[in-house]
Amino acid sequence: GAGVSQSPSNKVTEKGKDVELRCDPISGHTALYWYRQSLGQGLEFLIYFQGNSAPDKSGLPSDRFSAERTGGSVSTLTIQRTQQEDSAVYLCASSLVLQGHYGYTFGSGTRLTVV
Amino acid sequence: KNQVEQSPQSLIILEGKNCTLQCNYTVSPFSNLRWYKQDTGRGPVSLTIMTFSENTKSNGRYTATLDADTKQSSLHITASQLSDSASYICVVRAPGAGNMLTFGGGTRLMVKP
Numbered sequence: 001g002a003g004v005s006q007s008p009s010n011k012v013t014e015k016g017k018d019v020e021l022r023c024d025p026i027s028g029h030t031a032l033y034w035y036r037q038s039l040g041q042g043l044e045f046l047i048y049f050q051g052n053s054a055p056d057k058s059g060l061p062s063d064r065f066s067a068e069r070t071g072g073s074v075s076t077l078t079i080q081r082t083q084q085e086d087s088a089v090y091l092c093a094s095s096l097v098l099q100g101h102y103g104y105t106f107g108s109g110t111r112l113t114v115v
Numbered sequence: 116k117n118q119v120e121q122s123p124q125s126l127i128i129l130e131g132k133n134c135t136l137q138c139n140y141t142v143s144p145f146s147n148l149r150w151y152k153q154d155t156g157r158g159p160v161s162l163t164i165m166t167f168s169e170n171t172k173s174n175g176r177y178t179a180t181l182d183a184d185t186k187q188s189s190l191h192i193t194a195s196q197l198s199d200s201a202s203y204i205c206v207v208r209a210p211g212a213g214n215m216l217t218f219g220g221g222t223r224l225m226v227k228p
Contacts, residue, residue, distance in 0.1 A: 004158070033214065042204070042220040043159075048213055056213050091158050104216075106158030 002026075004107035006092050012113045013082055021077040021110045025094030032075050033095075033104065034067055038088040046090075049075060082114045117142040119207050119219035127225045132195055136222045138188040138205030146215065150179050150190045151204040153221070159204055162190070195226045 005024040013019050025032050034046040045059035049069040060066070064082075069075040079086055089111050093104040119140045128134050140148070147166045151159035163172040163179040165188070172179050176193045192199055205219040 043218040045214050045216070050213065059214070093158070104161075106160070108156070108158045111156075 004092055004094050004105050006090075006107035006110050008110055009108065010111045010113075012115060015084060015114055016081055018078065018080045019082055019112065021079075021090050021112070023075045023077070023092030023094075023107060025073065025075070025092070026105055027073075029094035029096055029105075030072065031095045032069055033093045034075070034077050035091045035093065036061075036088045037091055037109070043091065046077070079112075082112075084114045087112055087114045117207070117209065117217045119205055119217045121203075121205050121219035121222050123222060124220070125223040125225070127227060128195055130195060130197055130226050130228050133191065133193050134195060134224065136190045136192075136203050136205075136224070138190070138219055140186050140188070140205070140207045140217070140219075142207040142209055142217050143186075144210055145183065145186075146208040146210045148179075148181055148188050149206045149208070150177070150188075151206060153202045153204060155201070162203075192224075197226050197228060200224060200226045 007022045011019055030051045032049040035043040036046055037043050047060055047067045048056040064080045067077045089109040091106055091109045093106045095104045122137045147164055149164045150162045152162050153159040162177050163174050165172050165181045167183050170181055178191045181188045202221040202223050204221045207217050209215040
């Protein structure tokens with residue numbers, strides 16, 4: 001597609017439930033990033049995928065968070081047993097590896113609210 | 116620890132006025148610095164990207180400056196418009212592949228008529 005697509009755009013879930021957030025990167029972009037943006041805060045790195053390499057999971061805040069990237073394209077971020085502090089906007093970005101030096105394209109994000 | 120500090124945290128200006136947003140960073144070594152605009156409910160959109168050797172970069176009414184010696188950057192907005200109301204995020208990239216970005220906390224700009 002023309003841009004990075006994320007779904008759903010909004011998600012309200014009950015505390016303790018599992019949620020899945022989806023990211024469709026730009027076709028051909030080999031690098032994919034997940035970030036979290038809490039209200040009034042800067043972007044917090046979560047996880048990075050690059051081609052077939054092992055992902056960089058160093059930003060995941062707990063073992064309740066996991067992400068997959070199937071076929072080097074679509075990625076799913078899963079949050080298990082959601083907590084209220086998980087409420088945030090989850091942003092996905094993609095880039096060509098070399099273009100990562102010059103620019104990333106962000107999706108519009110998924111606003112997650114845990115009640 | 117790599118840090119990017121932005122000031123002010125928030126700013127209100129009248130339509131048509133100019134403003135300047137500041138970004139100080141400690142990231143070293145340094146590859147490039149980017150300014151993003153993030154409208155409410157949207158993802159960040161790149162405004163300018165500057166490498167170490169560039170001092171200024173313009174994109175319409177937006178002009179970014181970079182002083183790599185003092186590790187400071189500014190984003191100047193000329194003749195502000197209501198649509199400039201957004202968060203402006205300074206992002207510094209270290210060399211290498213992977214997660215090399217350090218994000219500032221952003222400046223929330225509101226342009227009033």
